[in-house]
Amino acid sequence: MSIQVCAPALVIxxxxxxxxxxxxxxxxxxxxxxxxxxxxxxxxxxxxxxxLSSLVAELDGVVVGTMFLKQYQTHDMKKPVTRVTALIVDEKYRGIGIGKRLVLEAEAWGRERGSSDLVLSTARDSNFTAKTFYEHMGFISSGYRMSKSLIQG
Incomplete structure (x- = not known):
């Protein structure tokens, strides 16, 4: 007697x-x-x-995650970099490797286009879960993100 196990299919x-x-x-x-x-x-x-790139993670045909990427190069860079502008995995599906697969796909996308680094900013300083995830994926925290609104209000 054999037991069949159906594992969910993850497609990026x-x-x-x-x-x-x-x-x-x-x-x-x-x-x-x-x-x-x-x-x-x-x-x-x-x-x-x-x-620019938009990636979608589907688990058994259901969209459970998405990521947006942008490659750019400024005057002071020898090579372009790829920026993760958004990464989200549905709350119900976190912790099972979907975010990791999206990041690995982003790394491949950036490498294919000659990027030297994959960079990102987390949404809030208090977002320790995201920061821990990114550090686990090999990201290193450096510097501070600063912004200034250009909209008069």
Whole structure:
């Protein structure tokens, strides 16, 4: 007698405009205020762009995570870098390796395009779970992120 075990199938693929309604709840978990039309516009901008990428993690056909990437190079860089501009795994699916697979895919994407580093900023200083995850993935914390609003209000 043999026992069959069906493991869930995790697929990492490029995101597309048809993913809007699946990605919207994830973006809200990230506390990213957006609407379906704005997210669809952003996804259409990313599709086919050589320096931007949207990745989606599907577990048995259900979108459970997403990541956005941007490659750039400034005047003082010898090589471009790839920035993770957003990474979110659905709260119900955290801790089972989905975020790790997304980061590994981001590393491969950046390497294919000649990036020297994968960089990111965490959303809040108090987000210790994210910081711990990124450190576990080999990221090193350096410097401070500073910003200044250019909108007069």
């Amino acid at each position: 693929r490029n995101g597309c405009c048809n993913d809007v309604h699946h990605m919207l709840p994830l973006m809200r978990q990230l506390r990213y205020p957006t609407t379906p039309s704005v997210l669809k516009e952003r996804l259409s901008m990313v599709e086919g762009h050589p320096f």
